Amino acid sequence: MRITVTVDGSKYTDDVEPRMLLVHYLRERAGKVGTVVGCDTSNCGACTVHLDGHSVKSCSVLAVQADGCEVTTVEGLARDGRLHPVQQAFHDNHALQCGFCTPGMIMQSIDLLADNPDPDEQAIREGLEGNLCRCTGYQNIVRAVRDAADHMSPGAGPEAEQIKHVGVGGE
Amino acid sequence: MTATVEPEVGKARRRKEDERLITGRTRWTDNIALPGMLHLAVLRSPLAHARITSIDPSAAKELPGVIAVYTAADLDPEGSIGMPCAWPVTPDMAAPRRPVLAAERVNFAGEGVAVVVARSAAEAHDALEAIEVDYDELPPVLDMEAALAEGAPLVHEELGSNKNAVWVFDSAGAGTGGDVEQALSSSEIVLKRRFRQQRLVPAFMEPRACVVDPTGPQLTLWSATQVPHILRVMAALTLGIPEHKLRVIAPDVGGGFGGKIAVLPEEMMALLIAGKLGKPVKWNESRSETMLAAHHGRDQIQDITVSANADGTLTGLKVELLANLGAYNGLVGPGVPILGAFMFNAIYKIPAYHFACTNVFTTTTLTDAYRGAGRPEATFAIERIIDELADELGMDPLELREKNWIRHEEFPYTTVAGLTYDSGNYEAATAKAKELFGYDALRREQAERRAANDPVQLGIGVSTFTEMCGLAPSRVLGSLDYGAGGWEYASLRMLPTGKVEVTTGASAHGQGHETAWSQIVADQLGVPFEDVEVLHGDTQSAHKGMDTYGSRSLVVGGIAIVKAAEKVVAKARPIAAHLLECAEDDLEFTGGRFVVKGTESATTIQDIALAVFAAHNLPDGVEPSLDSDATFDPENFSFPHGTHLCAAEVDTETGRVSLRSYVCVDDIGKVINPLIVEGQVHGGLAQGIAQALYEEAVHDESGTLTTGTFADYLLPSAADLPSFTTARTETPSTTNPLGAKGVGEAGTIASTPAVVNAVVDAVRQFGVDDIEMPLSPMRVWRAVQSGAASNDGGAQ
Numbered sequence: 033m034r035i036t037v038t039v040d041g042s043k044y045t046d047d048v049e050p051r052m053l054l055v056h057y058l059r060e061r062a063g064k065v066g067t068v069v070g071c072d073t074s075n076c077g078a079c080t081v082h083l084d085g086h087s088v089k090s091c092s093v094l095a096v097q098a099d100g101c102e103v104t105t106v107e108g109l110a111r112d113g114r115l116h117p118v119q120q121a122f123h124d125n126h127a128l129q130c131g132f133c134t135p136g137m138i139m140q141s142i143d144l145l146a147d148n149p150d151p152d153e154q155a156i157r158e159g160l161e162g163n164l165c166r167c168t169g170y171q172n173i174v175r176a177v178r179d180a181a182d183h184m185s186p187g188a189g190p191e192a193e194q195i196k197h198v199g200v201g202g203e
Numbered sequence: 204m205t206a207t208v209e210p211e212v213g214k215a216r217r218r219k220e221d222e223r224l225i226t227g228r229t230r231w232t233d234n235i236a237l238p239g240m241l242h243l244a245v246l247r248s249p250l251a252h253a254r255i256t257s258i259d260p261s262a263a264k265e266l267p268g269v270i271a272v273y274t275a276a277d278l279d280p281e282g283s284i285g286m287p288c289a290w291p292v293t294p295d296m297a298a299p300r301r302p303v304l305a306a307e308r309v310n311f312a313g314e315g316v317a318v319v320v321a322r323s324a325a326e327a328h329d330a331l332e333a334i335e336v337d338y339d340e341l342p343p344v345l346d347m348e349a350a351l352a353e354g355a356p357l358v359h360e361e362l363g364s365n366k367n368a369v370w371v372f373d374s375a376g377a378g379t380g381g382d383v384e385q386a387l388s389s390s391e392i393v394l395k396r397r398f399r400q401q402r403l404v405p406a407f408m409e410p411r412a413c414v415v416d417p418t419g420p421q422l423t424l425w426s427a428t429q430v431p432h433i434l435r436v437m438a439a440l441t442l443g444i445p446e447h448k449l450r451v452i453a454p455d456v457g458g459g460f461g462g463k464i465a466v467l468p469e470e471m472m473a474l475l476i477a478g479k480l481g482k483p484v485k486w487n488e489s490r491s492e493t494m495l496a497a498h499h500g501r502d503q504i505q506d507i508t509v510s511a512n513a514d515g516t517l518t519g520l521k522v523e524l525l526a527n528l529g530a531y532n533g534l535v536g537p538g539v540p541i542l543g544a545f546m547f548n549a550i551y552k553i554p555a556y557h558f559a560c561t562n563v564f565t566t567t568t569l570t571d572a573y574r575g576a577g578r579p580e581a582t583f584a585i586e587r588i589i590d591e592l593a594d595e596l597g598m599d600p601l602e603l604r605e606k607n608w609i610r611h612e613e614f615p616y617t618t619v620a621g622l623t624y625d626s627g628n629y630e631a632a633t634a635k636a637k638e639l640f641g642y643d644a645l646r647r648e649q650a651e652r653r654a655a656n657d658p659v660q661l662g663i664g665v666s667t668f669t670e671m672c673g674l675a676p677s678r679v680l681g682s683l684d685y686g687a688g689g690w691e692y693a694s695l696r697m698l699p700t701g702k703v704e705v706t707t708g709a710s711a712h713g714q715g716h717e718t719a720w721s722q723i724v725a726d727q728l729g730v731p732f733e734d735v736e737v738l739h740g741d742t743q744s745a746h747k748g749m750d751t752y753g754s755r756s757l758v759v760g761g762i763a764i765v766k767a768a769e770k771v772v773a774k775a776r777p778i779a780a781h782l783l784e785c786a787e788d789d790l791e792f793t794g795g796r797f798v799v800k801g802t803e804s805a806t807t808i809q810d811i812a813l814a815v816f817a818a819h820n821l822p823d824g825v826e827p828s829l830d831s832d833a834t835f836d837p838e839n840f841s842f843p844h845g846t847h848l849c850a851a852e853v854d855t856e857t858g859r860v861s862l863r864s865y866v867c868v869d870d871i872g873k874v875i876n877p878l879i880v881e882g883q884v885h886g887g888l889a890q891g892i893a894q895a896l897y898e899e900a901v902h903d904e905s906g907t908l909t910t911g912t913f914a915d916y917l918l919p920s921a922a923d924l925p926s927f928t929t930a931r932t933e934t935p936s937t938t939n940p941l942g943a944k945g946v947g948e949a950g951t952i953a954s955t956p957a958v959v960n961a962v963v964d965a966v967r968q969f970g971v972d973d974i975e976m977p978l979s980p981m982r983v984w985r986a987v988q989s990g991a992a993s994n995d996g997g998a999q
Contacts, residue, residue, distance in 0.1 A: 049325075056325075059234075064227070065227070065229070065231070065233075065234040066226070066227015066228065066229065067227065068231060068233070068409070068457075069233075069410075070408050070409065070410070070490065071489075071490035071912065071913045072489045072490050072491055072912070073490065073491075073912045073913055073914045075912070075913035075914055076408065076490070076913055078408060105227065106225070106226065106227035107226065107227040107228070109226070110226055115225070115226070119225045119226065122221070122225050123217055123218070123221045123222070123225055124217060126217065126218065126878045126879070126881070126882050128221060128224055128225065129458075129713040129714065129715070129882055129883075129886060130224075130407070130408065130409070130455075130456065130457045130458040130712055130713025131220070131221075131223075131224030131225070131229065131455070131457070131713065132231070132407075132408040132409040132457030132458060133408050134224050134225055135227050138225065153926065156921070157920075157921040157922045157924075158921075158922050160920065160921040160922070161920045161921060161922040162920070163920070163921075164408065164913065164918050164920060165408065165921075166406055166407060166408050166458050166460065166886070166889075166890070166918070167408075167458055167713050167882075167886045168882060168885055168886050168889075169885030169886045169887075169888055169889030169890075169924060169927070169950075170885075170889065170920075170921035170924055171885045171924075171926050171927060172881075172882060172885065173921065174921060174926070
């Protein structure tokens with residue numbers, strides 16, 4: 033089947049097998065290997081991306097279902113060399129170790145903040161329930177999401193989501 | 204060029220590693236795509252134990268995209284290849300050959316029987332279903348005690364037994380303490396308990412994967428491994444590949460926790476197949492395959508006996524273990540329970556000790572190293588039974604510990620197990636933990652809720668621990684029959700522009716080595732943090748090493764880096780003296796500068812690097828190089844310790860456990876980066892708490908793994924865990940120049956007994972004195988019910 037999908041702002045038109053999962057389409061056809069596969073039961077959330085602005089586990093969506101949609105992956109978040117505030121908050125709060133779950137965690141956190149711009153700890157923990165991490169014990173991830181909430185106006189578009197921080201590296 | 208003034212060591216530096224990981228510009232093994240690359244998929248046995256009567260791959264070979272299907276007969280026609288075990292714990296240890304693919308028999312559900320090579324991963328997986336295998340089912344061997352019984356079905360018939368090895372330590376025999384039987388028979392109190400360490404899955408988030416490229420002058424193997432250097436040696440020994448013809452790269456690796464220490468049959472298959480076909484091949488497993496075929500951890504039955512005087516003074520300790528190795532010896536699997544042998548005596552002064560471990564083969568997935576490897580198991584058993592002893596004596600559990608622990612002024616202290624603990628301050632860590640936790644107030648609240656018959660009871664769990672960290676001293680490892688040493692390697696190169704490249708033989712998989720090592724180098728050389736690049740995980744850049752496990756990267760690998768830096772400074776000194784026209788003895792090296800004492804005359808090490816590159820003006824006979832190599836092999840382990848306190852609320856009507864607060868004070872000696880340390884502790888706590896409350900790998904009576912996905916195996920999510928209060932005391936290690944001790948396992952080791960002690964403490968008034976892990980609501984509820992029922996019975 034022929035599909036047309038906009039991924040991180042670029043339009044892709046491809047013939048795909050009907051059974052192809054969106055995550056495999058992103059990795060193998062669009063070259064978006066920043067989105068990873070951690071399980072085969074849709075439990076871990078490592079493959080979370082945004083489909084028309086909402087988080088989905090891209091292992092539970094067929095590529096053909098994304099026909100005509102806009103997909104944002106972790107690779108499409110930084111704009112003009114500036115990190116998304118949630119990316120910045122993950123760095124600032126040491127919210128990652130091996131980093132394998134991180135793209136999915138970041139994408140889910142952005143969606144969580146769009147739904148609830150001022151979440152308390154419990155709301156953050158519940159909002160991240162579908163994303164598993166083995167390294168961090170989650171505490172710094174929760175802290176990072178709260179920190180991001182303090183630094184951004186989620187859902188207000190790229191400009192409002194790109195405030196206060198510049199680049200990675202250093203103190 | 205400016206030199207840093209403020210020390211880097213001790214600073215909460217945010218990580219260098221993060222940039223690529225938060226932007227998705229990573230190098231996971233599964234991201235590697237090479238021209239003409241083919242894909243492997245492994246057909247795995249659905250049965251735990253069976254004879255293979257026939258394998259017919261012909262239909263699979265006809266399917267679209269399929270290039271080849273191989274069985275054992277194709278890959279290893281002589282039947283001579285055996286997966287390596289590096290730790291023969293006794294001279295008579297049983298060592299059945301573990302083939303790359305099963306030929307005649309399968310010995311666990313998940314063992315590979317055939318491998319498909321296809322153009323795409325999807326086509327390779329499609330073809331698995333078309334391979335016809337006939338099995339003649341054999342009785343599974345699942346229970347360790349049944350496996351050792353007379354007439355039990357045998358995992359390996361040729362061995363005549365399911366016993367792998369028996370390993371014994373006796374303090375009277377070793378001269379480290381008294382006779383335990385005498386201690387037990389002459390003591391006022393003897394308490395014996397049986398604890399079960401359930402089987403766990405390491406559950407790193409990135410499934411295992413490898414890519415082999417046979418084109419070019421060398422075979423290149425990328426693997427999601429913790430041990431690229433060990434893998435290269437083992438692949439060379441296993442397959443006869445000349446070592447210099449094999450380059451192993453561990454790119455970004457998505458977690459290990461000991462679970463990526465194994466040398467994999469799939470890696471050997473990929474090397475063999477890439478060699479046969481002359482094309483690059485990739486194997487990338489699904490999560491379900493990981494759960495079945497990547498090694499598991501723990502799985503021990505622990506019979507532990509302590510003896511004491513009526514005042515609580517410990518007099519003896521006896522431990523008898525059964526350890527389930529699964530179907531074969533793993534790379535270090537037989538040695539894992541032996542590591543625990545040295546830690547059962549924990550922080551206590553115990554005058555007599557006996558330890559015996561029987562390793563058992565069963566028709567289950569292999570067990571091998573898992574975070575802490577042997578030490579969490581030991582700490583669990585001793586900390587549980589100390590709590591039970593406190594109850595028996597009517598003492599506060601912390602008071603009993605204090606009565607028996609090694610006092611701060613008694614270090615260095617040689618234990619009954621023969622280790623010399625260099626430093627420690629259990630008093631300080633415990634005092635701080637008690638204060639942060641609000642111990643006395645919580646005990647009062649507990650008493651009130653008990654008196655009020657509150658349906659939600661409060662329990663307080665205590666766990667103190669120490670561990671042997673920085674697995675290294677080669678002589679000690681040799682005395683334990685481990686096949687390799689424990690040294691670590693580093694090299695350091697000053698580049699012409701004054702930047703620094705440092706390579707380490709340690710291999711990172713999420714710990715933040717690039718950041719921590721850069722901090723160490725920045726201080727040693729007085730160069731900016733940003734000017735340091737750390738190279739690791741590639742046998743070509745870091746040409747030798749012992750890799751990363753057992754919290755050795757800092758206390759062994761970090762010291763190798765310090766040694767390498769010292770050599771560079773020593774090489775720079777005569778050059779600095781020559782350039783500054785002074786005697787070497789007149790120079791002081793501080794903050795990256797060689798200064799002529801008492802003058803303003805100075806030059807930086809970074810300027811010297813350029814002078815060495817130009818080599819126009821060097822002293823006679825001096826080599827134009829500011830490079831160095833160093834290998835460090837410590838004399839002793841390091842011994843981090845800590846006190847962990849957990850408050851758990853237990854709903855006695857539903858069995859639900861919720862953690863109300865968790866406080867830990869760890870003493871890991873000198874801290875390089877507090878941010879990284881805190882993250883390691885958090886992650887360790889989550890893993891240890893998960894063992895106490897959630898996780899278990901379960902086989903049904905046929906030997907099928909019933910917890911084969913993340914839908915069945917309960918890895919906790921953010922919603923299942925609380926926030927932790929972590930703090931530290933700092934008693935530097937005296938056995939290495941950094942004073943560091945290591946932190947990777949601390950949280951995992953101490954938290955499991957803290958949580959179980961808390962839950963048992965909450966429901967002790969119902970007559971409960973133990974609950975098997977994981978403490979599911981059902982198990983807790985049943986314990987309360989049966990305890991309450993027997994209490995009622997007693998009252999009638």
